[in-house]
Amino acid sequence: NAGVTQTPKFQVLKTGQSMTLQCAQDMNHEYMSWYRQDPGMGLRLIHYSVGAGITDQGEVPNGYNVSRSTTEDFPLRLLSAAPSQTSVYFCASSSPSTNEKLFFGSGTQLSVL
Amino acid sequence: AQSVAQPEDQVNVAEGNPLTVKCTYSVSGNPYLFWYVQYPNRGLQFLLKYITGDNLVKGSYGFEAEFNKSQTSFHLKKPSALVSDSALYFCAVSPISSASKIIFGSGTRLSIRP
Numbered sequence: 001n002a003g004v005t006q007t008p009k010f011q012v013l014k015t016g017q018s019m020t021l022q023c024a025q026d027m028n029h030e031y032m033s034w035y036r037q038d039p040g041m042g043l044r045l046i047h048y049s050v051g052a053g054i055t056d057q058g059e060v061p062n063g064y065n066v067s068r069s070t071t072e073d074f075p076l077r078l079l080s081a082a083p084s085q086t087s088v089y090f091c092a093s094s095s096p097s098t099n100e101k102l103f104f105g106s107g108t109q110l111s112v113l
Numbered sequence: 114a115q116s117v118a119q120p121e122d123q124v125n126v127a128e129g130n131p132l133t134v135k136c137t138y139s140v141s142g143n144p145y146l147f148w149y150v151q152y153p154n155r156g157l158q159f160l161l162k163y164i165t166g167d168n169l170v171k172g173s174y175g176f177e178a179e180f181n182k183s184q185t186s187f188h189l190k191k192p193s194a195l196v197s198d199s200a201l202y203f204c205a206v207s208p209i210s211s212a213s214k215i216i217f218g219s220g221t222r223l224s225i226r227p
Contacts, residue, residue: 030213031212031213033213033214033215035217040122040219041219042119042203042217042218042219042220043157043203043205043217043220044217045214045215045216045217048213048214049213050213056214058214059216090156090157092157094213094215096212099145099162099164100145100147100162100207100212100213100215101147101159101162102147102149102157102159102205102215104156104157104158105156106156107156
């Protein structure tokens with residue numbers, strides 16, 4: 001009964017480093033998305049996907065890449081980390097069968113120094 | 114483009130009193146509307162959603178929300194607040210035509226005093 005699994009839970013990077021935040025879901029949901037949460041800004045959509053091989057940009061896509069090679073996985077890549085990317089990142093999945101109700105992972109707290 | 118506005122950063126209510134957390138939205142076409150809650154050091158939890166039909170939607174923990182198409186609002190309500198309702202609340206919207214793209218508001222912190 002895992003749901004949406006995000007790894008790692010915590011990460012500290014230096015400016016310019018790259019890394020990948022992992023997200024996997026075991027509910028066979030078609031839709032997956034990445035959000036970042038910042039104080040006073042709420043949740044902002046970074047990228048989303050409606051199925052394997054299909055991704056699209058959200059509100060704040062710059063500095064992030066995604067791919068969706070399988071239904072289960074939706075990794076988020078930071079190409080060259082910047083302090084402005086310090087945030088809490090949430091992955092979510094949903095499906096028309098759930099009327100688009102989002103199931104969230106537990107989040108990744110990322111600090112870029 | 115779709116957007117959500119939560120005009121109040123914080124709402125303070127005495128326990129036992131009714132509460133309202135405001136949300137207005139902008140979207141092309143008909144919307145899907147949602148409320149989510151985030152308790153301290155925990156993830157986001159679904160409260161309720163409006164898809165179609167009755168304008169008054171009932172959700173978890175005694176919460177309800179009223180969809181008002183003419184005012185493009187979807188305010189969250191509860192008749193009698195509990196201290197345990199203290200949390201961060203998010204309103205969200207997506208157009209039915211692109212239901213996978215869900216946009217959130219900035220959040221409202223609800224504080225219930227005993």
